[in-house]
Amino acid sequence: MPTENPAPASAPIPFRGGGFRPKPIRFVGLLVFLLLLILIELGTRTGWISNLTLPRPSDVFATLWSLAETGLLWDHLLPSVARFLVGSAMGVSAGIALGIMIGLFSLARAGLVPLVAAIFPIPKIALLPLFVIWFGIGEGSKYALIALGTFTPTIVATYGAVDNVDRTLIRMGQSFGLGWASIVRKIVLPGAMPGILSGLRISLAIAIILLTAAEMIGARYGIGAYVLEAGSLYDLERLFAGVALLSLMGVVVNWTVAKVEQRVLRWRV
């Protein structure tokens, strides 16, 4: 070639990096959601989707609206929120406390890790009848179910997070003569915070699932009870109204955890 072509052709080097770097795009999630709703609305209106398959989104909204107007919404929502808060507060705080113990003390680790491994895979819903016998059909059994359900993922996430705290930071603390309590409070706990918070996301989602299950089995009020009643009457509008409320609860919880993460983990790279 060089003999035929003394001046070599120049060509720009094509860009081939890029990609593989997720970036936040606002409103697209909402748009997909709205598009889906509009599609279902159109489908049900034209008869393309039968009324027995899916309710009309507009009807579901109307149901929600009337729920709010009659005040029935609060009768169902407030007990659910209270159960969620009390149950997960108990489970999460016990999980964090014991998780830190496992992370710090070899004896606690040797004793508790096998136990946690045995409890973790049990579908907690299966234990509800047992909790009803132990704590009664009232609030106690629901708290216990949610607490146990949030406890196991929290404890596993917490001791994993404590294990992952940078040991050189702990040695640094020791080399400056920091006491044991200071090292735990100022180095181990903040260092474990990212792991604990990501565990919290999972355990709180599980809490909502268990809340619904518990309310389906033994409650007069609560979103779970409302959904169960609607389901047994094949009242799809009310069923979907209840499901929308549960989903909304999940979104609010996720958003709250994200806000807490932003505040507490400001230091993260």
Added chain:
Amino acid sequence: MELRLEEIRHSYGETDVLDGISLEVPSGGILCLIGPSGCGKSTLLRIAGGLEEPTSGRVVQVGAPSPDSLNPLTYIFQDFALLPWRTVAGNVSLVLEEHPLSKAEIRDIVDDVLTRTGLIDFRDALPKNLSGGMKQRVAISRALAVKPAVWLMDEPLSALDAQTRELLMDDLVGLWTKTPFTAIYVTHNLAEAVRLGHRIAVLSRRPGRVRDVVEVRTPLEARRTADPQLEAHQRRLWSLIRDEAQAADRELVRG
């Protein structure tokens, strides 16, 4: 205060790491420890400050540290060891909070050391926003805050790029010339050793023994890069560890 290492032996299980090391760190002098990688120089430093227990032998302090020293044996770590969730000032105050000092006293000490290291304008910055050199300056400020009797420096410049290393080296020389401090300085960089060391102990490869101790008489502040005398020292050190380094290198490849 002087530090004396007496017949330090250390092994991890079957592997002997250190084999009877005796060294002295006289007051106000900097002892550099050099040796091929894996010769146990960092282990020796951890032993010197009580972060690790030797299999046998002991570390003795001769004389008492000055009464205002809050933490006589103070480390500077290769990877800085800053708490990422604390600001520059917070990282310095961390090591003061253990001591019976009022909030105002802590604040004064923090401001004083940050002024000395030129970090005062960054007192509220988080480590993630600092360059490597700045992070190590924070760690140096943190060490200054507790007024160490002996500085134990574990390759403090190794995680930095060459230019930052030069700047920090000047900082260290500046700190020492203002107020001479006692230090053990572990490094694998011979230029750093001849620049900062009053005495340079050359360790053999594993199990580490003291092969030689080289004395550099040029005063710290008079040492320049490309000083023929220093270069002669550096060549001598290199000839001492060259074969060992090569052997250690092969050892790693063979696994």
